[in-house]
Amino acid sequence: MNRLTGIRMKMWLVIVGIFVLGCVTGASLNGVYRSQAGGGRRGMHNRRGERGDYFEKMRRDLNLNDEQSAQVRVILEETGNEYHTLHAESRPRYDAIRQSARTRIRFVLTPEQQQIFDRKAAERDAKHGERKRSGP
Numbered sequence: 002m003n004r005l006t007g008i009r010m011k012m013w014l015v016i017v018g019i020f021v022l023g024c025v026t027g028a029s030l031n032g033v034y035r036s037q038a039g040g041g042r043r044g045m046h047n048r049r050g051e052r053g054d055y056f057e058k059m060r061r062d063l064n065l066n067d068e069q070s071a072q073v074r075v076i077l078e079e080t081g082n083e084y085h086t087l088h089a090e091s092r093p094r095y096d097a098i099r100q101s102a103r104t105r106i107r108f109v110l111t112p113e114q115q116q117i118f119d120r121k122a123a124e125r126d127a128k129h130g131e132r133k134r135s136g137p
Contacts (some may be wrong), residue, residue, distance in 0.1 A: 055077070056073065056074060056077055059073065060073070103118075103122055106118065107119075
């Protein structure tokens with residue numbers, strides 16, 4: 002290996018090292034940001050579907066008075082009910098699309114692959130059922 006090739010190799014190693022360091026730093030900072038911003042969860046509900054944490058944060062951050070707090074709480078409750086209704090209405094359509102996709106996927110699999118696929122799908126369904134039972 003001549004000297005120029007060695008220098009190029011070292012240069013690329015430094016570049017790759019900087020890139021990896023940037024990725025690790027970015028991932029770490031993202032975790033810190035998400036934990037400080039409420040775990041990165043979107044919307045009004047926490048993991049258990051409760052609106053309380055969101056409301057309390059809003060009440061504190063906006064310094065809501067008692068009347069505003071009562072009005073905002075009602076709005077959040079009504080909105081939560083609307084979301085729940087929408088979810089209940091759209092759930093059958095979602096399930097039909099998911100089942101259609103599974104049927105189409107099974108069609109291209111071998112019998113052995115189908116067994117594995119069916120087992121994995123059942124595991125996902127069971128896991129989803131557990132989350133659903135622990136939520137609203």
